[in-house]
Amino acid sequence: MRIKQSYQPAMLAFAVIFLCGVASIAQAGDVAARLSSREAYVGMPITLQVSIDNVSDYEQPSLPQIDGCDIRSAGAPAQSSQITIINGRRSESRSVTLQYLITPRREGKFELPPLTIHADGRKMTTQSQRFVATKSVTGDLLFAEIAGGKKKVFVGEPLELTLKLWIKPFQDAERNITLSEGDMWNMISEQTAWGGFADRLRELAENNQRPGGQKILRDDGQGHERSYYLYEITATVYPKRAGKIDADDAQIVVNYPTALGAAQSSFRGMLGGSPFGGNSLMSRMMNDDFFASPFEDGLVVTSSRPIVADVSVDATEVAPVPQTGRPADYRGAVGRYQIVTRATPTSVEAGDPITLDIGIVGSGPMELVQAPPLNELPNLTTNFHVADQSLAGFVKDETKVFSTTVRPRKAGITEIPAIPFSFFDPETESFQTVHSEPIAIQVSESETLAMDAIVGDGRGRRLHDSDLQGNPAADLPDFTNNHAASILISQSPPSSIAWWWALILIPPGVCLAIFFMSNQREITDRLHRFRSPRKRSLSAIETAASDVAIADALTQYIAQATRTPCRTTSTALGQLRLRGMYELANELDAYFQELQRPFVTEDAAQLRLSHRQRATDLIEKLEASFRSQAKSPVLRSQRQKPNTATRVLPSTSPLIIAIALFAASANTGFTAEKTPQAEKTAADVKLSLQQQATILSEAGADYTKARDLAATDSATAKQLFETAAGRYQLLVDAGIGNSQLYLNLGNAYFQCGELGQAIANYERGRELDPANQQLLANLRFASSKVKGSAMNDDDAKFSGASISLGWLMHHVKSANDVVVEAVGLSTVVCSLVLASLAFWSLWIVRSAGVHFRVWRFAAAPLLIFLVSLGSYCLASTGLTSAGDAVIVADQLQLHAGDGNQFAEVAAIDNAQGQRVATLAQRGKWSQVRTAHGQIGWALSKDIEPIRQQHAGL
Known part of the structure; x- marks a missing residue:
């Protein structure tokens, strides 16, 4: 007994471990598949139910293919969860049920293969299932036939087919009721496959219609004529293969009634029957199947069985389209x-x-x-x-x-x-x-493609005579693109301050220093005179060493306030009385007399302090009186002489004017150099260095091939130019800001006829490299091809518009570009520096004390300096025309507001490449002003801004 008792704890522990293991296996996840029935009727679906238990995540299985059966989902998965607590221990289970409908289309035995389900990272498989399908005995209850109107058609030829359905009406002998054609149509199963007639039935259903049935007599297959409902559905089909017309994709399934019964409805008992029942007065009066419907009399179909019709097809032959003679x-x-x-x-x-x-x-x-x-x-x-x-x-x-x-x-x-x-x-x-x-x-002939054969392209070809007239070889454009790796390095606009500006700034600084040192006293006096008369007089009274100085300060205040020379106190008092200030004049006269009295030596300091205080009070009273008098008009009859204090040194005024003029001009020069935007922008496209190099190489290959084809195949050449432009644009969108890249992009756009885009990119390149003469030459040449971009004087007078400042600046800048291109920007800078040195050297010598007629020698250097500075500023701005945007559309419509719903105020033909000024932007619209002064709203996609924010800056 002791031995048995010693084994009991071990057996109990083993049982607990075994049960826990079984529980853990059950909790690990389980899957099962069940069929609602192992026997099915043809055309009637059976349900496949797949249960997945104890899983948190799963994937629905792929539906298998079963020959002779259709499988489809029966709806969304059903989920359930259960929580169990036993002896304080909580367990939770979750299950998912998937349902599918399997519809057999023929008799026979079928096998559902195993389903594989992935759940919680594991693969689970169901067992295979077998079922059998039998065909319900249809007998004489249902007939189906497809009739065509032709004996022979060709593949693809429209063929009108008619589906005819004969359904035998169900009769309830006990109740002496026959179902109507509408009731029998509603017994057609949803599992019916309509084949080529599905679209027609769908169209009828969308219009809340259905095929109408008519009661006819036909052979029941046994040689007897019976009553049937005939339904006809017509559709046009297009045979896709040769052979006989078949009905493999059509199967008619009807849930034929076998019994009727009373419907369970509370309204029926409450109303005591319907007035439209089968034996009602209305039914007998109308003698109509509609009113005789048993369903209106509270009856329903309580049982039915599926019947399937064998669809017969007439002998229409589908012939193939012949091969002989086929174009x-x-x-x-x-x-x-x-x-x-x-x-x-x-x-x-x-x-x-x-x-x-x-x-x-x-x-x-x-x-x-x-x-x-x-x-x-x-x-x-x-x-x-x-x-x-x-x-x-x-x-x-x-x-x-x-x-x-x-x-x-x-x-x-x-x-x-x-x-x-x-x-x-x-x-x-x-x-x-x-x-x-x-x-x-x-x-x-394409003007842009013809430009490929011009002087300066490195190929020895020449331009047409009409394009060469008046253009030296150095001014001609060059459409040869550069594809060196350096193009992929972003550039910054030129520095705003060049080294040679020091040679211009130092000389006037030296001259100004010598001038201040030589005229220190005069300059101090003039600075002192910029103070108000009141402050100057108060300051003089404060520092006066005698009573005479105090009286003189008061006299000078009256002289400055009245703008009249007053050499004596009597003259000053007379000016006050002349202006009606009698009381102040008498008070001041008494004060002047008091100042002339002798005083005791030991009281001199105290008395002078009292005199200063009284003089200060008199200044304040005079100031208040003069201010009140200034507010009311006073007639002055005396002649006022010019104040000598306002005169300037005649020998130094030209120097001061020259210094001010130089400072303004230098500031203009610096401003002009700062015009290009230097703000960074984020790249729209991210490309690696290898991708950039590949795109540049492909763009170069397309561009070179297009130039080779330009003379023989303009169509292919333009397409290649467009492809090359797209690749160059991709590099620009990636944030590369390089003047040579903009030149390449402008050339590609120009070659494919996009003048607006070409001009905009030439301008952007000039912002980064203003000294690039090739950019300027190509830009001028592209601008010359723009139609209707310039407005001459006659046009301005005819339209009644004055020549605008922008129009004038456009022509001045164009002329300056021609000069700068001819002599070179370095020559302009050299002239600017030398003229500045010569001009200021003369003034330095003059300021050092050498007396001579300085303007006789300084006028010419100053003129050269101003002309050179203006030319440099115009050449450094980058833009060659008024406006900050270019039209890139062939036609531009201007509207009164930012939308097509607003009235059109102007329409510009041949607008490609014309310059406009952007006034405002709102959504997809921009307000612009044209060179002719027209203002309106245009789509922003038709306007290309000239200045861009370069990512490499």
Whole structure:
């Protein structure tokens, strides 16, 4: 017994451990799959239920494919959780149930393969399931037939089919009730597969309609005529393969009633029956199945069984489209069609895009019609560049419209040739080809591409005579792009202070110092005279050493206040009496007499202090009196002589004027150099150094290839130029600010005809490198190609507008650019420095005490200095024209407000490249002022700002 008792604790511990292990396994997650039934009817679904227990995360399984069955989800997963507490120990379980509907479409045995479910990082698998499907006996209850109107059609030819359903009405012999055609239609199961008629039924359902049934007699298959409800559904189909028309995708399932019963409704007992019941007065009067409906009499179908109709199809044969005689441009169209085309614009330069719209009208399925293969038409591709891509059109009414872009390869092309469209006509059983009408166009030589062969491009070619007239070789543009690695290094605008400014600033500083040292007393006196008469008199009284000095201070105050010389006290008193200040004059006269009296020596200091205090009080009284008199007009008859205190030294005034003029000019020069913005900006695109180098190399390859093709294939060349411009722009958007990169980008835009973008980028390059003569030459040349950008004097007078300051500055700056380009900016700077040194050296000698007519020698250096400084400032601003933005659209509409709903105030044709001034911005709109003074709101995308914030600064 002792041995057995010793084993009991061990066995108990083992049992506890085993049960805990089983519990942990159960908590680890479990999955199971169950079928609602192992036997199913054809066309009626059974439910597959998948339960997942004790998991926190899971993925729904992929639905398997079962031959002869359809599987679909029955709705959202159902989730539940349970919390159990036993002996103070809490446990929680969570389960998820997934439901799917499996609908067999034929008789036979089926197997549901195992389902794999991923839950909580583990893979769980269900067991396979078997079930069998049998076909319910349909008998004479349901017939289905698909009838076509033709014996033979071709693949893709429209075929009108009619689905006919015969459903035998259900009769309840006990109640002597027959269900109506509407009731029998409602018994059609949701599991019905309508095949090619599904779209038609969906259209009817969206309009709250259904096929109507009519009661007819037909053979029940046993040689007897029975009553049936006939439903007909018509749809147009387009056979996709040759052979017989089949109904494999159509299966009609009806839940045929087997019994009727009373509906459980509280309203029925309350109302005591419906007035529209089967045996009601209304039903007998109308003799209509609608009013005789048993469901209006409180009856419902209490049981039913599924029946499936075998859909029979008539002997319509689908023939393939023949291969013999098939045109090369045939793309599967069956029916009869016409083709029309439209091109915009019809007057272009070689290489410019032309929008070609193609419309196809026909009797076939328009959504299946494909565009003609334009890139395979030799008569089109010979003179036009066509994109090698399929076109996606859209159907509008009876027409399918395609849109594409073609580019003329050279100048002199007069028309877009007729576009063929081939189709197969099933009525004649032959291929037909129709053509659009040719479209007349005018293609001139591309001005921008012609610039590729000019002097200065390093290839020895020359420009047309009309472009060379008046332009020396040094002024001609150069469209050769540089693709050195240094382009990828951002630049900063030129320093705002150059070293040579010291040579201009030091001489006037030295001259000014000598002038102050030589005229210290005069300058001090003049600075002292800038104080008010009151303060000067009070200061003189405070420092007066005698009574005579006090009297003189009072006299000088009256002289300055009255602006009249007063050499004696009597004259000063007379000026006061002349202005009506009799009391003050008498008081002051008594004070003057008191000052003349002798005083005792031991009381001299105290008496003089008293005199100063009284003199100060008199000054305050005089000041108040003069102020009150100044507020009211007083007629003065005496002649006022000029005050000698206001005169300046005639020998030093020209020097002071020159110093002030120089200071203003120097400040203007510094301001001009600070014009380029130096604020940093965030790059829109992030590119690594390797990506930048690759993009630059690809852009260079595209640009070089485009230049090689420019003379022979303008269309391809312009496309390559556009591609190169896009790559250069990507580098700019990545934050690279380099003058040579802007030159490359401007050249690419210019070559593809985007004058506005070219000008804007040339201007940006000049901000970073104002001395770059090639940027200036290309900019001037591009600006000369802008149409309608300048306004001459006659235009201004005709329009009644005065010539604006901006217009004048534009012409002055343009002329200055020509001069600077001819002599060089360094020559201008050298002249500026030498003229400054010469001018100030003369004034230094004059200030040192050498007397001579300084202006006779200094006038010429000063003139040269001012002209050179103005030229340098104009050349350093970077912009060559008034305005801070460039129009990049061919046409610009100006509106009265920031939206298309506002009235149009002006429309500018040939606007590409014209300059405007930006006044305000609001959302996607900008308010601008044109060179002609027109003000309005335009879309911001049509305006390109000239100045940008460079990321590399």
